Amino acid sequence: MTALIRVMLVDDQMLVRSGICGLLALTPDIRVVAEAADGAGALALAAASQPDVLLLDIRMPQLSGIALLQQSAALLPPTILLTTFDDDEALLEGMRAGARGFLLKDISLERLADGIRAVAAGATVFRPALTERTRSAYESSAGTAPPQAAGERLTARETEVLALMAAGFNNGEIAAALGPSEGTIKNHVSSILAKLGVRDRVRAVLRGLELGHI
Numbered sequence: 461m462t463a464l465i466r467v468m469l470v471d472d473q474m475l476v477r478s479g480i481c482g483l484l485a486l487t488p489d490i491r492v493v494a495e496a497a498d499g500a501g502a503l504a505l506a507a508a509s510q511p512d513v514l515l516l517d518i519r520m521p522q523l524s525g526i527a528l529l530q531q532s533a534a535l536l537p538p539t540i541l542l543t544t545f546d547d548d549e550a551l552l553e554g555m556r557a558g559a560r561g562f563l564l565k566d567i568s569l570e571r572l573a574d575g576i577r578a579v580a581a582g583a584t585v586f587r588p589a590l591t592e593r594t595r596s597a598y599e600s601s602a603g604t605a606p607p608q609a610a611g612e613r614l615t616a617r618e619t620e621v622l623a624l625m626a627a628g629f630n631n632g633e634i635a636a637a638l639g640p641s642e643g644t645i646k647n648h649v650s651s652i653l654a655k656l657g658v659r660d661r662v663r664a665v666l667r668g669l670e671l672g673h674i
Contacts, residue, residue, distance in 0.1 A: 465580045468494040468511035470502050470528075471542060472520040476565060480515065483569045490576055499523035503532055512580045514539040515563075518550055526554050533558030538579045552665060556628045561585030612655045619673050621648045626665045626674050 467484065469492050471477050481492045494509035496502050498520045506514065514537045516525040525541055530553075533539070540561045541554045551562055560579045563572060575585040614622065617638070624634045631649065635642040653659065656667040668674045 462489045465490045465513060465576060466493045466509070466511045467491065467513050467515060467576060468496075468502075468506055468509055468537070469515045470496045470499060470520070470525065471515070471517040472497050473517075476517075476542075480572070483572065484576075486569060487573050490573055499525060499528035502528055503535055506536055511537050513537055513576050515576075516541055516559075518543045518554065526550060526557055529554060529557035529559060538582075540575060540579055540585060549662060552626070552628070552662060555626060614652065614655060614668075614673055618648050618652050618655070621645060622652055622664065622668045623674055625649070625652075625661055626668065 467490060469477055469480055471480075474497070477495050477497075481495070484490045484492055493511055494505050496505050499516070500522045502514075502516075502523075516528065516539050518525045518541050529536070529539060529541075538560045539558065540563055541551070541559045542565055543551065543562055544565060554562065561575055561584050563575050563585065567575075578585050620638060621634055624637060629637065631642050631645045635645045638645070649661070649664075652664055652668075653661075656664050656671075658664050658667050665674065
């Protein structure tokens with residue numbers, strides 16, 4: 461018999477909570493066992509309900525999902541941020557704060573359930589958040605080059621640099637962590653942007669997540 465995955469849902473929109481609860485009730489192995497309208501009381505609620513996975517809205521009154529993670533990630537269950545994906549910087553902040561994944565609020569039940577199961581099993585679900593809609597948005601931005609071409613693979617060192625970029629390290633900090641000069645790291649970053657076909661560090665991390673480099 462499949463073990464039941466217990467989910468806690470924190471979102472300030474009642475209709476969103478009702479919709480997610482209704483969808484997950486259709487699955488045989490996932491149930492919402494606790495709900496909250498903001499992050500302020502989430503810690504106490506999580507302690508009382510002992511969920512396996514936390515679905516947490518990024519933007520809420522009183523205490524946002526990202527702020528809650530930044531303050532108390534170690535006290536929370538594995539967390540998936542729910543988002544409309546209108547703020548790349550917020551997504552990266554959440555990842556740095558300890559989020560185990562991101563899911564769009566308008567995804568299908570199958571993808572939502574698969575994401576919850578993956579995080580409950582110890583995996584991450586960053587890539588499902590990068591839908592065709594968001595992918596085309598940053599690929600069509602002014603100054604963005606074509607996607608990574610065959611033969612333009614990241615080197616092992618570039619992959620290390622990209623992972624540290626995702627964690628919020630600047631060039632000097634990356635140089636201190638990996639050993640080479642800051643100028644060398646700057647060259648690696650330039651090469652990463654060119655190979656991934658993006659124009660800035662945020663888009664490089666998002667593209668790296670989509671391609672599975674991170």
